[in-house]
Amino acid sequence: MDIDDLIDAAIGREGGFSDNPADRGGATRWGITERVARANGYPGDMRALPRETAAAIYRRLYWQRPGYDRVAAAMPLIAAELFDTGINMGPKVATGFLQRALNALNRGGADYADVAVDGLIGPHTLAALDGFRARRGAAGERVLLKALEALQGARYMTLAERRPANEAFLYGWLANRLG
Known part of the structure; x- marks a missing residue:
């Protein structure tokens, strides 16, 4: 699997909008919390967070920034x-x-x-x-x-x-x- 496949799988697993009161993460869409979305420049309603925005956040924050792309080579x-x-x-x-x-x-x-x-x-x-x-x-x-x-x-x-x-x-x- 390449990173695009991993992102697609993550988005599929995480699903659409959720705001479970028991979840400390609060409102999420595609698995991206509102706090993370805001920190990455998304100002809109979480129910409308574009899939492409979520994918870009996953790639940057959860693949490139921690260096997992370098781990993937090995x-x-x-x-x-x-x-x-x-x-x-x-x-x-x-x-x-x-x-x-x-x-x-x-x-x-x-x-x-x-x-x-x-x-x-x-x-x-x-x-x-x-x-x-x-x-x-x-x-x-x-x-x-x-x-x-x-x-x-x-x-x-x-x-x-x-x-x-x-x-x-x-x-x-x-x-x-x-x-």
């Missing part, structure tokens, strides 16, 4: 997962999951050095990703994907446990965001 499945998780939890959280997983999978630093879990894709994170890929190959990408999904699932459970209103979303998160 591991496209991982980049796709980071993109989707970043949409739902924020790119810093998604990138933090990658960094935690890379640190835990480096065999105590034997394969590559640990990276700071700072939520930013930089040269050290990319070097660790390259080290992981060199050591584990194509099969490693699937294992790394499982580690990311495990971290994501654990976070969903914690969110639901800490805030009972999030229980309304837990089933959908688990059904639509994992695997």
Whole structure:
């Protein structure tokens, strides 16, 4: 999948307009919150947010800015997962999951050095990703994907446990965001 396919899938998954009182994100259209839309120059009614505007926001904020386009060059499945998780939890959280997983999978630093879990894709994170890929190959990408999904699932459970209103979303998160 390329980024256009990933954006189309995200928009399809997120759907049209929503303003669920239990959702702290408030009014959304195509999965873009009103706060994000306003911060990116959209002044209109959220019910009328153009699909093209949402797509441009996804590309800029959830693909290019966090550096997932650079991850895609080495591991496209991982980049796709980071993109989707970043949409739902924020790119810093998604990138933090990658960094935690890379640190835990480096065999105590034997394969590559640990990276700071700072939520930013930089040269050290990319070097660790390259080290992981060199050591584990194509099969490693699937294992790394499982580690990311495990971290994501654990976070969903914690969110639901800490805030009972999030229980309304837990089933959908688990059904639509994992695997």
